[in-house]
Amino acid sequence: MSTSSNNLSTYDYIIVGAGSAGCVLANRLTEDPAVNVLLLENGGSDRSLFIQMPTALSIPMNTEKFAWQFETEPEPFLDNRRMHCPRGKVLGGSSSINGMVYVRGHARDFDEWQSHGAEGWSYAHCLPYFRKAETWAFGGDDYRGDSGPLGVNNGNEMKNPLYQAFVDAGVEAGYFSTDDYNGRQQEGFGPMHMTVKNGRRWSTANAYLRPAMTRPNLTVVTHALVHKVLLEEKIAVGIRYERKGNVQEVRAKREVILSAGSIGSPHLLQLSGIGPKAVLEEAGIAVQHELPGVGENLQDHLEFYFQFKCKQPITLNGKLNWFSKGLIGARWLLDRKGLGATNHFESCGFIRSKAGVEWPDLQYHFLPAAMRYDGRSAFDGHGFQVHIGHNKPKSRGWIRAKSANPSDNPEIQFNYLEHEVDREGFRDCVRLTREIINQPAFDPFRGDEIQPGNGVKTDAEIDAFVRSAVESAYHPSCSCRMGSDDLAVVDPETRVHGISRLRVVDSSIFPTIPNGNLNSPTIMVAEKAADIIRGKGSLSPSDAVVGMDESWLERQRSGSPERVAM
Template sequence: MTQKYDYIIVGAGSAGCVLANRLTENGQHKVLLLETGGSDKSIFIQMPTALSIPMNTDKYAWQFHTEPEPYLDNRKMHCPRGKVLGGSSSINGMVYVRGHAKDFDEWQQHGAQGWDYQSCLPYFKKAESWYLGENTYRGSEGPLGVNNGNEMENPLYRAFIEAGQQAGYAKTNDYNAAQQEGFGPMHMTIKNGRRCSASRAYLDPIKRRSNLTIITGAQAQKVLLQNKQAQGVEFKVNGKVQSALAKREVILSAGPIGSPHLLQLSGIGDKETLEKAGVEVQHHLPGVGQNLQDHLEFYFQYKCKQPITLNGKLGLISKGLIGARWILSKDGLGATNHFESCAFIRSKPGVEWPDIQYHFLPAAIRYDGKSAFDGHGFQVHVGHNKPKSRGAVTIASSDPDEAPKIQFNYLQHPEDIEGFRACVRLTREIIEQSAFDDYRDGEIQPGKDIQTDEQIDAFVRQAVESAYHPSCSCKMGEDDMAVVDSQTKVHGINSLRVVDSSIFPTIPNGNLNAPTIMVAEKAADHILGKTPLNNLNAPVVMESQWQQVQRRSEI
């Protein structure tokens, strides 16, 4: 017999776990949560320092790759997405960045009414348990634990912050509060030494609720539609196709790749695209899969004079000791993602708010852990974070098992290329400050010979990697290319919503887990018909002379 639920949520990722918690909270609604992956209890997921393993493990991640990217020398870029309880919050780098206040004001300007910064801030606070306690900007009673790892014990973290100040930039003690711009400590979603994924924060405490059903190993095939109304979901478990019906709503939280693909599999999308893929058109909605955005980054690497970097901890014995300490006490190097200082700066005068982000790492090693510098080194990950290039997620066929085509068109827009030139030149200037004199011992990458625009552009095309922040492929708004409205309802289809990072109108300046969780917290109130949380009218610190200056030590 086909089961009936009030709500069906597709995807137990950063958004889906939040919704499962909030929609079952009052005990009045029966909720089904579908997830293709399985348990997130692996030590490699729970131990923060092991972050590179789950992302590159087929069991825990969809190992998507893009089509050849024409502006990156036709490279096919890796685009992993979580396939496990917690979704990408169980495989990500655990960096907690909300984004700049202006990023959310920009959403409202793009037609997402009620999603400006002051409207979103109460939901950031609601989600969070900030280790230093509550204030105007930070929450202390939410499910999501946020801290600074090992409090920057390694001196290289503080050297990076000091170098930024010496280069003429401001310091910010909390980039998630009033002032994003500047250099300071970085925050991570870790609680009591363990990864604090959306699954751990929102799902683990409620798994025994009688009104919540969780089915893992369930791959959604399509949304069941009748007369442009979502009736339920067809899904496959152990090779058998099943269906469930929704009395109230179906909510897609399958992420920026999965949600547009599932809409297209269901016959919702651009008419010509669907017909070409052999899918019967149920509703022409041309924006589905369009507007795709992502962050790129590369590693600026230097040799280190002193043997204080993580490159000295990569042997089997050292790794074993780190792992043993973590298992016994949940502290030490195993209890951090190692990105403990950071910065947000503007690439040039005339840029109103930061568009470059830094993650500092006291090691010279690839993000996936596959290649490390032979010796001691350190690096800073840097990227131009407000790209103007746009791509698409496009259904390849009517077969749900066939991955969609993913094309970001990275660096298509000339301003994105200029942004990365600024990344190279500004970063060099920062690392050459005297704060690094006792540590810096020569540039590994890009290399001192990379100087001209042409040389930088060629290096960037070959060296940049995705920062794993795909988003915006089912954008929120009211224009012809919008997929959902400001209530997260799919345009033209009743009883169907999308709630995940795909509905961002534009990509924020920062990592995406925090704003995705915020979006789900806020959407839950929309779904339940609750009055939105009160705006806080919190002050935002901005550079008043942004049109004339690129940096100032005091903002």
Template structure:
């Protein structure tokens, strides 16, 4: 065993949160930081070229290829759950979609005991992180590390047709869903800069790598947090089959994600006594909420044939891919410089829902998100999912061996409200695509298929067709001091221990209405200030909410109604 030098802080995980922390903490030249990552370099064309997004997420070199236990409410399917294993973490393998979430998502966090994490306190940290291509206002910011733009400006006419179809169906158009009004249809935003994926590694870590007070170790597997009398004093890890220990002067910061962070806590003897005992691990600190409250977004692909030959399906052949790649390598422009999700929608599933709970990504192609299969011919699809699920799952350590993956159970569609929301996904999507704006493009319905109309038929389709949107969170949730199932307090400190914080998407009390990279980076920005005993002034801005949300599902009437 090797015993190594001390650092002020050790950060476990160089993902979306860990990269932020490494940058912000080492801004002080007197603070020393060790950043630990199991994966390696992100210097790959398949990571840096936005259009290649399906490759790194399905590559063992760059992603943990986790699978859930058989999901009892999804016909016992074992659901794929890739998580980043590379510098940048999941921000290096994700779809690059930039969605903060609705303001009420963060007010909800505070309502669940995360004191001071309401929207007005979070907004300044979204702004601190951001470099928005179209300028600053009350909600958006220029000059931050994280570049955000809208891709190729919706050059394909299908993107704008989808937005118009949403308006035709009686929904609002929004000029900025990350600003005053999330609800409605509009352009989608992505973390891309000058045609390159702008991961947390590119945005935060790379500018800090030359600092003498930052040490980075890749290719290491953390096996436990070292505790001494309820105080975290360092970490133990494996490096090239050798065990090493590193120690801290101040704190250990776990940023290993919603699967990794609870697993490391449990390997350290921190968690539910029964779970630890079953894995042969001695309990060091009883904390029953570790690994519980796991949440995720599900989605399916609503696919149509397209009557005009203008979709990406014609660009999937080897010669077309070569041409796209060459143009990107030479100029960082063209179809290689976008994730292709350039329009979107956020709507409410029914009247009485206060803020949007359904999300659309529009794609001018009919293909799986993981790139494994495509429709032969021209097609387009909606990625549609319910973003405020009530079903809850867990992460449980299986063995004291840190190389043994934990058990993961999401319990997708366990709650009846989630089932009913997916029925709304099918029926509302069909109505939107049936609007006049889509007449010149809309061909036959490929999936689910026009015969899928009853509740029973829709439920059966959903159980077979839904996939994870790859947004796990909540497994080390933040909560009030008197909440026995809370893992951390509002200062990100593990309850009952000293010198140990968790800072990543696992701390979310509830899942936001949107993709998770933006709120994860916001949480890390704020956590860095908390550690440094700093705080940005609270915002005071208005946010749109339908004044008649209790009586209506949308603000207008559809030009064309459908029967199912």
């Protein structure tokens, strides 16, 4: 597939990966009609009904056609379980297979980036690019954008009463309420936002790539398996890729940009001979440039489902029969409305696990159903659940090429829950969530606890439950981190250290993982990087105020003091 009959074998820019970052770059770089851009994607079309219909979100991420079905090595602190790690393999990348949850992260997450050597990536520097990217359904202000490509709203506006019950319960438990966790104040309970526009998944393929594909200076090639970056001495000069059994080489006059994601980008660097010497030699890859941080510092979010029976027949468990699904699908096809037009995560919460934690490290997604995220099993009866995770992990993992063959998936090891802080965070998740769900707001709805179950109370019982039940939230990141020290892979201009004309722009360059879902900050990174690449200069830093609990050292929530973090 190509958007152009242009048969160039040389382009100004070559972008690898048409995902959350690559689609943004393809759009922004081709705004300049004087440059030619080639966008390479291993997957194919995103036109599938299962991608475009928000409620069908569990299907594309579990379909080989649309997603790399990666698996980790046995995780030593999760009872040696192999964890599922799907990544987008389709136009739009992971923005075409994800849950469409729109969370920027806390302001302090980006200040943390700057403190880790990512100069110019503080919240004040990043906020203008969050605003540039989006059109917020309720209008723009100092925090929200009103003219960007990315449509953001609240789905069905919390029509199910369970959504509001969750928000009310959080407030009854002593936490803040927040009207807009992507605005002035993240901490608290309130409506959740999603990348849906006019009832349709608003991926970066829909928001950014499709408009750019009308331009004659963009060529999109799908079903392209990239083998390596072509290097001459320490200069990136092009890409070798395979399509339909034919191996081709294309040259870049200006730059090669890797936007293959937190698994794909470090793997491609290693396949190209850029990475830790021992890893490359073990894989049989000739070392072109030793860069020890490539594939290291890997981070992810974990979560589990806290499930309860529901005393009223108002949950999505009553909509899982084929007849009800057919009606939902038919209405969506007719007018893009109803239950087909939402991801069903319409209320949420961000809280701090204990006093002494400055900004939220726990995140809630509320779902008016009791079922697995992948849709494979559901509670037999009416139920609801809240997804809860500790979002500022200390554990670190790695990505390592197994061989020089680009068809061989890399080894992936997150070392989930290796650090005691992470294990303590999940103990807090269990105890704090029970307290919230047992508030009076849930009295009309709350039945028996399904999971973890009343028998899970002590630290040892909670730890055992978490090891067996926790799942990835599908947020791999930080494996080519930005900074200036010896283990940084790219500099604050997104350029690979020691290699000219080569950049990485995607979630792999995050220095640390933000408190929230990663699609929004990935898009922001690409927006900011596009200005850097084009030499336009960054947008002026924002002076918008960040809402914080001034008493965070003394208390865990707005209403009561708690123990201090160690």
